[in-house]
Amino acid sequence: MSKIEIEELISEEEIKTRIKQIAGDITADYSGKSLLFVGILKGSFIFLADLVRQAGVKTEIAFMALSSYADSSCSNGEVKLLYDSLESVEGKHLLVVDDIADTGVTLAFLTRVLSMRRPLSLKFCVLLDKPSRRKVEVALDYIGFQIPDEFVVGYGLDYAGDFRNLKGIYKALNI
Ligand code: 5GP
Ligand code: MG
Numbered sequence: 207m208s209k210i211e212i213e214e215l216i217s218e219e220e221i222k223t224r225i226k227q228i229a230g231d232i233t234a235d236y237s238g239k240s241l242l243f244v245g246i247l248k249g250s251f252i253f254l255a256d257l258v259r260q261a262g263v264k265t266e267i268a269f270m271a272l273s274s275y276a277d278s279s280c281s282n283g284e285v286k287l288l289y290d291s292l293e294s295v296e297g298k299h300l301l302v303v304d305d306i307a308d309t310g311v312t313l314a315f316l317t318r319v320l321s322m323r324r325p326l327s328l329k330f331c332v333l334l335d336k337p338s339r340r341k342v343e344v345a346l347d348y349i350g351f352q353i354p355d356e357f358v359v360g361y362g363l364d365y366a367g368d369f370r371n372l373k374g375i376y377k378a379l380n381i
Contacts, residue, residue: 210365212376215358216351221333221374225253228331228348229260232301240264242298244320246312247271247289248370249305252362253333253350257303268292274312285315295325305363306334307349310342317344334358334375357381 232241241263245254247270258265271289302316313330320328331348338355353375359365360372365381 208380210368210381211379212359212369212372213379214374215353215356215377216375218373221350221361222256224350225256226260228350229257229262231348232257232331233262236263236299239299240266242266242268242292242295242300242325244292244300244302245269246302246304246316249362249364250303250333252370253305254303257331266298270316272312272315285312287319292323295320295323298325299327300325300329301347302328302330304330304332306336306358307332307344307346308336308339310340310344313344313346314342333361334363351375 243254243258243265245251245267254267258267268291269289270287270292273286273288300320302313302320304313307313317328329347330345332346333350335346335349335352336355337352356377357365358375358377359369360374360376362370363375364370365378369376
Protein backbone atom coordinates (compact mmCIF):
# COMPACT_ATOMS: atom_id res chain seq x y z
CA MET A 207 0.00 0.00 0.00
CA SER A 208 1.42 3.41 -0.89
CA LYS A 209 1.87 5.98 1.86
CA ILE A 210 -1.08 8.34 2.36
CA GLU A 211 -0.20 12.01 2.05
CA ILE A 212 -2.18 14.45 4.14
CA GLU A 213 -2.53 18.22 4.17
CA GLU A 214 -4.00 20.31 6.98
CA LEU A 215 -7.50 21.63 6.35
CA ILE A 216 -8.57 22.79 9.84
CA SER A 217 -6.06 23.47 12.62
CA GLU A 218 -6.26 22.39 16.25
CA GLU A 219 -6.75 26.04 17.24
CA GLU A 220 -9.62 26.56 14.78
CA ILE A 221 -11.34 23.43 16.09
CA LYS A 222 -10.96 24.58 19.71
CA THR A 223 -12.39 28.01 18.93
CA ARG A 224 -15.36 26.60 17.01
CA ILE A 225 -16.16 24.01 19.69
CA LYS A 226 -16.32 26.76 22.32
CA GLN A 227 -18.85 28.59 20.13
CA ILE A 228 -21.01 25.51 19.55
CA ALA A 229 -20.84 24.60 23.23
CA GLY A 230 -22.00 28.15 24.02
CA ASP A 231 -24.98 27.72 21.69
CA ILE A 232 -25.84 24.36 23.27
CA THR A 233 -25.54 25.82 26.78
CA ALA A 234 -27.93 28.63 25.85
CA ASP A 235 -30.39 26.37 24.02
CA TYR A 236 -30.62 23.82 26.85
CA SER A 237 -30.42 26.25 29.73
CA GLY A 238 -31.91 24.68 32.88
CA LYS A 239 -32.34 21.28 31.18
CA SER A 240 -30.26 18.15 31.25
CA LEU A 241 -28.99 16.73 28.01
CA LEU A 242 -28.20 13.21 26.86
CA PHE A 243 -25.34 13.33 24.36
CA VAL A 244 -25.34 10.32 22.04
CA GLY A 245 -21.90 9.84 20.51
CA ILE A 246 -21.71 7.88 17.29
CA LEU A 247 -18.71 5.56 17.40
CA LYS A 248 -16.01 5.64 16.56
CA GLY A 249 -15.48 8.90 14.71
CA SER A 250 -17.09 11.26 17.24
CA PHE A 251 -15.17 10.22 20.35
CA ILE A 252 -12.71 13.13 20.46
CA PHE A 253 -15.25 15.75 19.38
CA LEU A 254 -17.73 14.52 21.98
CA ALA A 255 -15.10 14.56 24.73
CA ASP A 256 -14.14 18.16 23.94
CA LEU A 257 -17.72 19.33 23.40
CA VAL A 258 -19.16 18.03 26.67
CA ARG A 259 -16.34 19.65 28.65
CA GLN A 260 -17.12 23.05 27.14
CA ALA A 261 -20.91 22.84 27.41
CA GLY A 262 -22.36 24.05 30.69
CA VAL A 263 -25.32 21.73 30.88
CA LYS A 264 -26.16 18.78 33.09
CA THR A 265 -24.85 15.93 30.99
CA GLU A 266 -25.45 12.25 30.36
CA ILE A 267 -23.53 10.26 27.75
CA ALA A 268 -24.48 7.28 25.62
CA PHE A 269 -22.95 5.69 22.55
CA MET A 270 -24.17 4.00 19.42
CA ALA A 271 -22.22 2.30 16.67
CA LEU A 272 -23.52 1.80 13.17
CA SER A 273 -22.28 -0.01 10.14
CA SER A 274 -22.73 1.92 6.96
CA TYR A 275 -21.94 1.00 3.42
CA ALA A 276 -20.33 4.29 2.53
CA ASP A 277 -19.21 2.94 -0.84
CA SER A 278 -21.17 4.95 -3.40
CA SER A 279 -21.50 1.82 -5.57
CA CYS A 280 -23.86 0.59 -2.83
CA SER A 281 -26.33 3.44 -2.60
CA ASN A 282 -29.24 1.53 -1.07
CA GLY A 283 -28.59 3.39 2.15
CA GLU A 284 -28.51 0.30 4.29
CA VAL A 285 -27.38 1.01 7.84
CA LYS A 286 -27.20 -1.46 10.72
CA LEU A 287 -27.19 -0.73 14.43
CA LEU A 288 -24.16 -2.57 15.87
CA TYR A 289 -24.10 -1.20 19.41
CA ASP A 290 -26.55 0.81 21.45
CA SER A 291 -25.95 1.83 25.07
CA LEU A 292 -29.12 3.94 25.26
CA GLU A 293 -31.65 2.92 27.83
CA SER A 294 -35.07 4.57 27.96
CA VAL A 295 -35.01 8.02 26.35
CA GLU A 296 -38.53 8.96 27.36
CA GLY A 297 -38.56 12.39 28.93
CA LYS A 298 -34.98 13.11 27.80
CA HIS A 299 -33.47 15.68 25.49
CA LEU A 300 -31.16 13.89 23.03
CA LEU A 301 -28.30 15.43 21.11
CA VAL A 302 -26.70 13.07 18.61
CA VAL A 303 -23.02 13.92 18.05
CA ASP A 304 -21.33 12.62 14.93
CA ASP A 305 -18.06 13.31 13.17
CA ILE A 306 -19.35 14.18 9.72
CA ALA A 307 -22.51 14.40 7.65
CA ASP A 308 -21.68 13.09 4.20
CA THR A 309 -24.48 11.41 2.23
CA GLY A 310 -26.76 11.89 5.24
CA VAL A 311 -27.80 8.23 5.19
CA THR A 312 -26.48 7.51 8.70
CA LEU A 313 -28.18 10.49 10.33
CA ALA A 314 -31.45 9.90 8.46
CA PHE A 315 -31.42 6.32 9.80
CA LEU A 316 -30.76 7.60 13.33
CA THR A 317 -33.57 10.13 13.03
CA ARG A 318 -35.98 7.28 12.30
CA VAL A 319 -34.65 4.93 14.98
CA LEU A 320 -34.44 7.53 17.75
CA SER A 321 -37.67 9.41 17.09
CA MET A 322 -39.57 6.10 17.37
CA ARG A 323 -38.36 5.95 20.99
CA ARG A 324 -40.11 9.23 21.75
CA PRO A 325 -37.48 11.41 23.39
CA LEU A 326 -38.54 14.84 24.62
CA SER A 327 -36.44 16.34 21.84
CA LEU A 328 -33.93 15.15 19.26
CA LYS A 329 -31.21 17.27 17.67
CA PHE A 330 -28.07 16.61 15.66
CA CYS A 331 -24.58 18.03 15.99
CA VAL A 332 -21.76 17.30 13.56
CA LEU A 333 -18.21 18.57 13.53
CA LEU A 334 -18.05 18.50 9.74
CA ASP A 335 -20.59 18.79 6.96
CA LYS A 336 -20.04 17.96 3.29
CA PRO A 337 -23.28 19.40 1.84
CA SER A 338 -22.30 18.69 -1.77
CA ARG A 339 -22.39 14.93 -1.07
CA ARG A 340 -25.89 14.78 0.40
CA LYS A 341 -28.22 12.05 -0.92
CA VAL A 342 -30.77 12.19 1.88
CA GLU A 343 -32.04 15.36 3.57
CA VAL A 344 -31.10 15.63 7.23
CA ALA A 345 -31.77 18.43 9.68
CA LEU A 346 -28.48 19.47 11.31
CA ASP A 347 -28.83 21.71 14.35
CA TYR A 348 -25.17 22.40 15.12
CA ILE A 349 -22.41 22.28 12.51
CA GLY A 350 -18.72 22.85 13.20
CA PHE A 351 -17.43 23.44 9.68
CA GLN A 352 -18.74 22.99 6.17
CA ILE A 353 -16.05 21.46 4.00
CA PRO A 354 -15.70 20.66 0.29
CA ASP A 355 -15.93 17.14 -1.09
CA GLU A 356 -12.59 15.88 0.24
CA PHE A 357 -11.87 12.74 2.23
CA VAL A 358 -10.69 13.95 5.62
CA VAL A 359 -8.91 12.33 8.55
CA GLY A 360 -7.82 13.32 12.04
CA TYR A 361 -9.54 14.47 15.23
CA GLY A 362 -11.37 11.13 15.46
CA LEU A 363 -11.78 10.42 11.76
CA ASP A 364 -9.83 7.56 10.24
CA TYR A 365 -8.61 6.09 7.04
CA ALA A 366 -8.42 2.30 7.40
CA GLY A 367 -8.18 2.69 11.17
CA ASP A 368 -5.31 5.17 11.05
CA PHE A 369 -5.03 8.93 11.76
CA ARG A 370 -7.76 9.23 14.43
CA ASN A 371 -5.30 10.70 16.93
CA LEU A 372 -4.25 13.72 14.85
CA LYS A 373 -5.06 17.04 16.55
CA GLY A 374 -6.30 18.79 13.42
CA ILE A 375 -8.39 17.82 10.39
CA TYR A 376 -6.43 16.83 7.29
CA LYS A 377 -7.43 16.04 3.75
CA ALA A 378 -6.07 12.80 2.35
CA LEU A 379 -4.48 13.60 -0.99
CA ASN A 380 -3.91 10.25 -2.63
CA ILE A 381 -6.57 7.74 -1.72
P1 5GP B 1 -23.03 9.41 5.75
O1 5GP B 1 -22.62 9.19 4.32
O2 5GP B 1 -23.99 8.37 6.20
O3 5GP B 1 -23.51 10.82 5.98
O4 5GP B 1 -21.71 9.27 6.61
C1 5GP B 1 -21.37 8.04 7.18
C2 5GP B 1 -20.01 8.03 7.80
O5 5GP B 1 -19.04 7.98 6.76
C3 5GP B 1 -19.58 9.20 8.66
O6 5GP B 1 -20.10 9.18 9.96
C4 5GP B 1 -18.08 8.94 8.67
O7 5GP B 1 -17.78 7.96 9.63
C5 5GP B 1 -17.83 8.41 7.27
N1 5GP B 1 -17.27 9.48 6.42
C6 5GP B 1 -17.91 10.26 5.54
N2 5GP B 1 -17.06 11.14 4.97
C7 5GP B 1 -15.85 10.90 5.54
C8 5GP B 1 -14.55 11.49 5.39
O8 5GP B 1 -14.28 12.42 4.61
N3 5GP B 1 -13.55 10.96 6.16
C9 5GP B 1 -13.75 9.92 7.04
N4 5GP B 1 -12.70 9.49 7.72
N5 5GP B 1 -14.96 9.35 7.20
C10 5GP B 1 -15.99 9.84 6.46
MG1 MG C 1 -19.33 7.80 11.53
